[in-house]
Amino acid sequence: MQSISSKSTQTQLNTMAFSSVAIAFISSLVFSLLPRAYPAELFVDHRNFSVPKSDVNLLEFPLNLEYLEAEFFLYGALGYGLDKVDPNLTMGGPSPIGAKKANLDAFTRDVILQFALQEVGHLKAIKKTVKGFPRPQLDLSASSFAKLMDHAFKKPLVPPFDPYANSINYLIASYVIPYVGLTGYVGANPKLQGPVSKRLVAGLLGVESGQDAVIRGLLYERAVEKVHPYEVSVAEFTNRISQLRNRLGHAGLKDEGLIVPKNLGAEGKINGNVLAGDEFSVAYDRTPEEILRIVYGSGNESVPGGFYPKGGNGRIARSYLHSANRYT
Ligand SMILES: *[C@@H]1O[C@H](CO)[C@@H](O)[C@H](O)[C@H]1NC(C)=O
Ligand SMILES: *[C@@H]1O[C@H](CO)[C@@H](O)[C@H](O)[C@H]1NC(C)=O
Ligand SMILES: *[C@@H]1O[C@H](CO)[C@@H](O)[C@H](O)[C@H]1NC(C)=O
16 A cells, blocks of 8 residues: 555656646746737737727727716806816816806706716726826807807807706707717727727716716607797707707718607607617617717818817827817
8 A cells, every 4th residue: 555655656746747847848838929929919008908909999089078078067067077076087188168057956957966977987987997088178168059059050049049048958958968979889889899898888878878868858848848038949959959960970860859750750650759769769879980070060070169179189089180270
């Protein structure tokens, strides 16, 4: 027994010795191959190695809209924005132009403050996954919204539309934004490679769609009400804004107001349109180019304006800006 056991111990030791030589050899082989074999060029973000390089720009681009929403909602509810709430998140980008506290009833203010803080969360969620970029110059002045509404109605509204004047105006102005973000997230999703990126975008899409649904739901409740002093219904405002976005996006029908011809409603059978969707009630998608055309108000991703007088930030938006108008 004793000798057999010591023999087998010897065999085990030999095997182990051989194994460790083999392991050392294989490891050195692997390590010698590693610098060439390891796909380091697939990854660029130094804080997080789970995001493929091809996803980075697509994850950073929505920051343009998230900054806009955060500032519009924070100012609307509180009268101040990221500079006071979380200055680090701006990464030194300029303060928004013309944003201010809106004259909101208590209920609307409560909802808008929740949206505002959700947007702060979204900025953090994106920036803990990719490096991000500084807040772009935003123009959230009443005149910026007034210009958009004039464009939507193809004539000047008198007096000019003021998003900050009251709750209904503010909700109509809010109709302009999260929906565009939503279509962007739907558009980005099939282009993403990594599971971490997909999880992030699905999560952002969920809450962004929720915000859009709340805004649309509140407006739908008042759809036939006339917006003072224009004698134009709430539904008509939403239809005009959606039609403007379709025109600016240059990519066909991707936007629908609150009351539509039956063929645009769910199953082509209903005029009420509390949520927008295609013929199967699946959300529309938009590319970054379409989004830039809309939020610049120019219909051209190379011509900044609207809410972004100097254009958006990040690789995608900057790639369309020519040196001639980059600093104007
Ligand atoms: C990378 O980001 C994801 C999603 O935010 C997170 O779950 C993960 O822990 C991060 N990994 C590292 C190494 O920071
Ligand atoms: C902001 O950044 C500064 C400097 O990096 C840091 O000391 C501070 O803790 C940060 N503040 C927050 C709220 O993250
Ligand atoms: C967009 O603007 C750029 C720069 O002004 C111009 O060169 C281009 O032709 C415009 N594109 C369209 C489709 O109008």
